[in-house]
Amino acid sequence: MDVREFFELSAGKWFSQKTSQHLTLKQSEHGKSDLIIEILPTDNPQAVQLCQQIGIDPGSIWGGIKYTWKGTISWDPQPQTAANQNGESIAIAVADSPAAKTGKLFYAPKLSSAGAAASTPRSVKYTLGEDEALTLVTQQENISIEERVWFESNNVRLRTTIVTQPSGDSLASFYSEIRMGGG
Amino acid sequence: MDVREFFELSAGKWFSQKTSQHLTLKQSEHGKSDLIIEILPTDNPQAVQLCQQIGIDPGSIWGGIKYTWKGTISWDPQPQTAANQNGESIAIAVADSPAAKTGKLFYAPKLSSAGAAASTPRSVKYTLGEDEALTLVTQQENISIEERVWFESNNVRLRTTIVTQPSGDSLASFYSEIRMGGG
Numbered sequence: 001m002d003v004r005e006f007f008e009l010s011a012g013k014w015f016s017q018k019t020s021q022h023l024t025l026k027q028s029e030h031g032k033s034d035l036i037i038e039i040l041p042t043d044n045p046q047a048v049q050l051c052q053q054i055g056i057d058p059g060s061i062w063g064g065i066k067y068t069w070k071g072t073i074s075w076d077p078q079p080q081t082a083a084n085q086n087g088e089s090i091a092i093a094v095a096d097s098p099a100a101k102t103g104k105l106f107y108a109p110k111l112s113s114a115g116a117a118a119s120t121p122r123s124v125k126y127t128l129g130e131d132e133a134l135t136l137v138t139q140q141e142n143i144s145i146e147e148r149v150w151f152e153s154n155n156v157r158l159r160t161t162i163v164t165q166p167s168g169d170s171l172a173s174f175y176s177e178i179r180m181g182g183g
Numbered sequence: 184m185d186v187r188e189f190f191e192l193s194a195g196k197w198f199s200q201k202t203s204q205h206l207t208l209k210q211s212e213h214g215k216s217d218l219i220i221e222i223l224p225t226d227n228p229q230a231v232q233l234c235q236q237i238g239i240d241p242g243s244i245w246g247g248i249k250y251t252w253k254g255t256i257s258w259d260p261q262p263q264t265a266a267n268q269n270g271e272s273i274a275i276a277v278a279d280s281p282a283a284k285t286g287k288l289f290y291a292p293k294l295s296s297a298g299a300a301a302s303t304p305r306s307v308k309y310t311l312g313e314d315e316a317l318t319l320v321t322q323q324e325n326i327s328i329e330e331r332v333w334f335e336s337n338n339v340r341l342r343t344t345i346v347t348q349p350s351g352d353s354l355a356s357f358y359s360e361i362r363m364g365g366g
Contacts, residue, residue: 017211019204019211021202023200023339024214026198028213031200032209042227042281072275131315152329152347152353158343158345162335162339164335170359172335172339172341173356174202176204176206176353178206
């Protein structure tokens with residue numbers, strides 16, 4: 001499997017269950033979400049806009065990756081106070097070299113389709129491992145984020161993330177995602 | 184890191200948070216537990232008994248691994264019905280060859296220290312990957328279990344397990360474990 005195949009296998013509609021565990025506070029947060037992942041053609045206006053923002057030729061990419069999610073989240077002590085969590089994001093994978101399994105994933109939350117002022121794209125480093133798990137590593141303002149995504153089967157995708165603050169506090173999250181019919 | 188070093192780094196007292204997500208029922212279960220992992224000397228009576236049960240020379244192992252846990256667990260719809268979950272288990276790692284990073288982990292739940300009738304040991308296959316994560320795979324009566332254990336740092340251990348029934352139903356669990364002082 002290469003990186004493109006990894007994202008193509010990710011395309012579809014998923015039911016996602018999330019738990020975040022705060023390691024020092026010893027509290028947890030739970031969420032459920034519908035997650036839609038789509039591969040956009042290279043001439044998609046949002047994909048083209050993202051390419052322009054990061055300064056690469058849209059003709060050099062194999063497509064954009066669009067994430068849309070809609071769900072709820074609640075904290076351990078107050079499960080009744082569930083809040084809505086909706087959003088969308090577009091990403092582009094740029095390999096370090098044509099056949100490399102490492103590269104950067106550039107993403108922009110809430111890109112404007114009208115081409116108006118959009119948020120600045122961010123980048124994360126990716127590595128597709130021997131075990132076909134995708135690892136994403138980023139450092140933002142002294143906060144380190146590491147994510148691991150892998151397929152248990154074609155219809156079950158698992159994810160872990162760990163976010164570490166400069167203080168050493170860590171938040172570990174786990175997502176199990178099951179492919180929904182009609183995806 | 185070799186397998187022995189992996190278990191030596193695991194030794195100590197951990198605070199463990201667990202979440203199990205049922206992929207088809209879309210329900211989750213949450214638990215908190217104290218987990219103590221000890222390396223037993225090769226002449227420990229329980230380690231010797233386990234070696235005898237599986238037919239290997241106690242002199243050929245580097246030690247036993249004792250797990251003791253004490254915690255509570257509750258299901259998503261009834262968080263108030265927390266049940267106690269206590270137990271202990273002893274394991275021995277037997278490499279496929281002296282320098283191999285693959286082998287079998289034999290374990291016996293609730294071994295009798297008096298040498299009386301003990302439960303039959305079970306075995307799981309282990310692989311210590313390039314990324315220093317330990318993967319454990321087992322198949323019991325058509326149920327497949329896959330576990331992945333890795334260190335985020337010396338004091339943070341993460342684990343995922345996925346249990347798949349012959350029907351295809353899966354239960355995915357995530358544990359974050361933080362080392363406690365005085366461990």
